[in-house]
Amino acid sequence: MSALYLYPRWLRAWHWINALLFLVLMYTGASMHFGEGGWLMPFDLAVTVHNTAGILLTLGWIGFVVGNLTTENGRHYRIHLSGFVDRLIVQGRYYAQGIFRNEPHPFHVSVGMKFNTLQQLSYLGVMFGLMPLLILSGWAFLFSVSLPETLLGLPSVWLVAMAHLTLAYLLVLFLLVHMYIITTGETVTTNLRAMITGWHREDDPSSGQTEEAKS
Amino acid sequence: MNDQVISAGTGGWLALGLLLLSVLPGAMPQAEAAIQGRLGTDNADCLRCHRMETLGYRDPRTGDLVDLHVDGRQFGHSAHGELQCIDCHEGDFGQYPHPESVLGQQLDCVGCHQELHKADKRAYTFKTIEQEFALSIHAVSDSPKAEGFDCHRCHDPHAFRNSEVGQPIAEIVRAGNQLCLSCHKKIRDPHSTAHLWLPKRDKHWQSVRCLDCHTPLTDPGQPVSHQILAAKDSNFDCVSCHSKEARLLGRLYQYRSETDLAGGGWLSKAVFNEAYVVGMSRSPLLDALGLGVIGLTLLVLIAHGWGRYRAYRRLREDRS
Known part of the structure; x- marks a missing residue:
């Protein structure tokens, strides 16, 4: 059994608060988008809760960025270009074929790199691409009365609304895939437990030690 | 306003209203003062009578209750609050009974x-x-x-x-x-x-x-x-x-x-x-696309999970 401490307390706190806010924003966002009825939250309440959760998500995201700039956790988001495409293909092939043939994981978690190339790419895209855009469009929504009448010849509020909606759908998609992919660790709950305890534990001692030594 | 109509053209009836008010024991001193001699023409002078909530009459032609009351505090907060009454109600309203010539003005x-x-x-x-x-x-x-x-x-x-x-x-x-x-x-x-x-x-x-x-x-x-x-x-x-x-x-x-x-x-x-x-x-298009892609992804993930489960079962069988 190898054990690597990969998820410091601040990161785990951010992650679970962020996860909770994601769920709240999805539910209240759907309540606002589709209107009241059935299992949806009353509209007025949904608006207030969604706005509050959105503001907290913004603060959380700023905390995440600052945390990654000031601690060693940021290194996991730095792309190593050498062999990048090859690693991407290998990881993709594993998820598409190898995983059904009980092939060994092509990537081994280490202190130096806890994400495989596909994970790294998707987290980078989400945290530094989709999230800031979602947050920006959300704030534009909050202050929609201050927006110009038109942007690029189209009603600006509508543009903001469509951007926010598209980004929201993409992030729901990410959440689904993320929740599934974390079950593809050594066991179904290996990655989940790591995000709860901070310790990534694997049965095969050689893998972790080897990668740790490399880093 | 509903059936209570404030009108500038109701002086005769105003006089009757004041006269009636004057015989009410509680209202007598104020009403009496109002109907004697010349009045001033600043807002306080006008409101001296018109602030009375009971000031009004029933129009014999329409049967409507015509309200001549003006809430001084409300007026002060209104869009016209800084105006003098006589800025709009022009004429010799300082005279009581108000002369016929100044009544019935269409503002x-x-x-x-x-x-x-x-x-x-x-x-x-x-x-x-x-x-x-x-x-x-x-x-x-x-x-x-x-x-x-x-x-x-x-x-x-x-x-x-x-x-x-x-x-x-x-x-x-x-x-x-x-x-x-x-x-x-x-x-x-x-x-x-x-x-x-x-x-x-x-x-x-x-x-x-x-x-x-x-x-x-x-x-x-x-x-x-x-x-x-x-x-x-x-x-x-x-x-x-x-x-x-x-x-x-x-x-x-x-x-x-x-x-x-x-x-x-x-x-x-x-x-x-x-x-x-x-x-x-x-946006019907974005909703259809978004929900469609999410639905398809969910199906793919379920299928993927099922494939992994079967692979796991095979591994277990091979080991046993």
Whole structure:
């Protein structure tokens, strides 16, 4: 059994608060988008809760960025270009074929790199691409009365609304895939437990030690 | 106002009202003072009599109760609060009984307002208001109830004040709708079938003004028109507000401007934002694409999980 401490307390706190806010924003966002009825939250309440959760998500995201700039956790988001495409293909092939043939994981978690190339790419895209855009469009929504009448010849509020909606759908998609992919660790709950305890534990001692030594 | 009509042309009856009041034990000293000699002509002098809530008479022609009472405090807060009574009620009102010559004046709001400083520079001129009103159902209706309909029916000159930037939307809606409902009382009848077609009728009544549907759509940035539409001509098209142009933002929600946001605190305004209208973000294409892709992804993930489970079972069987 190898054990690597990969998820410091601040990161785990951010992650679970962020996860909770994601769920709240999805539910209240759907309540606002589709209107009241059935299992949806009353509209007025949904608006207030969604706005509050959105503001907290913004603060959380700023905390995440600052945390990654000031601690060693940021290194996991730095792309190593050498062999990048090859690693991407290998990881993709594993998820598409190898995983059904009980092939060994092509990537081994280490202190130096806890994400495989596909994970790294998707987290980078989400945290530094989709999230800031979602947050920006959300704030534009909050202050929609201050927006110009038109942007690029189209009603600006509508543009903001469509951007926010598209980004929201993409992030729901990410959440689904993320929740599934974390079950593809050594066991179904290996990655989940790591995000709860901070310790990534694997049965095969050689893998972790080897990668740790490399880093 | 409803059946209580403030009129400048009721001096004779005013005298009778005062005379009647003068025989009431409690009102005697004040009324007595009012009917003797010359009165002053500043607002305090006028309100000396007109502040009395019971000052009024029943018009023998229409049977309406004509209210001559002016709430001094309300008047002070009104759009005309800084004016002297005699600025509008011209003539020798300092004389009591008021002379016949000054009674029965038709007060011309538009004429007066057009003379105001920079009146012609306004984005929404009083000339436009006059033209719009001429097309209004209140002006063209044959109904006896609409006879002689003038600005004062809705805009009580002693109480009316414009909605202001920073005022809560709910307050603006309530005050605006109260004007309409003070005459259109049947709408409030629990058995009324009016507006039954409207989804979430009560919610709409709380959230938007009657005017937002019962006036023609105006250009962005323009206030609601004074051309009040008949029910059959009113806006039944949901997407006029619940759409990508979200016209409510340019009409009712114009009161939530930058100064409003700064005044109330930006964080508070951000949290308690009222500008989102249901449907503003609706796009059938994006909804179909988004929900479709999410649904397909879910199916792929379930299939992938099933494949992994079968692989795991095979591994277990091979080991055993």
